[in-house]
Amino acid sequence: MIIKVDLHFLPENLKSLIINSNELNQHTITTFDNTSTIHGVESDSIRLFEFNGYFSSFKGLLKLVLQNNSINDYIVAEDLESENTLVLLKDGEVEQLDIWLCDFCGLACASEEEKYIHQRAHYFI
Numbered sequence: 001m002i003i004k005v006d007l008h009f010l011p012e013n014l015k016s017l018i019i020n021s022n023e024l025n026q027h028t029i030t031t032f033d034n035t036s037t038i039h040g041v042e043s044d045s046i047r048l049f050e051f052n053g054y055f056s057s058f059k060g061l062l063k064l065v066l067q068n069n070s071i072n073d074y075i076v077a078e079d080l081e082s083e084n085t086l087v088l089l090k091d092g093e094v095e096q097l098d099i100w101l102c103d104f105c106g107l108a109c110a111s112e113e114e115k116y117i118h119q120r121a122h123y124f125i
Helices: 012-020 056-068 113-121
Strands: 002-006 028-031 046-050 073-079 085-090
Touching: 002 073, 012 085, 028 085, 046 073
Parallel strands: 002 085
Antiparallel strands: 002 046, 028 046, 073 085
């Protein structure tokens, strides 16, 4: 499976920590030419990875990289507009991008209403 990771919300020093991590290096398949853009995002902030497992497993791996590098201010979120795409965002700023995360399980929702409806299910489990 090809997974795209958008790093454009990270400062340069954190991008290099993520990109050069041992956990992800083995899965990197390509980087883009620095002069091009993809959907309005500078391509030097987009990385493609080939991962022979579940999307959720790769998301967990990315979370582990953040944790191992003591990057506690950023979270891993699924891009709701692009399939198999993860975005690293500063914690607390995800709602500005119209991504609403479940307070219990971290599921990405498309609206605040959808988030609250989803969260109700956690009370019945």
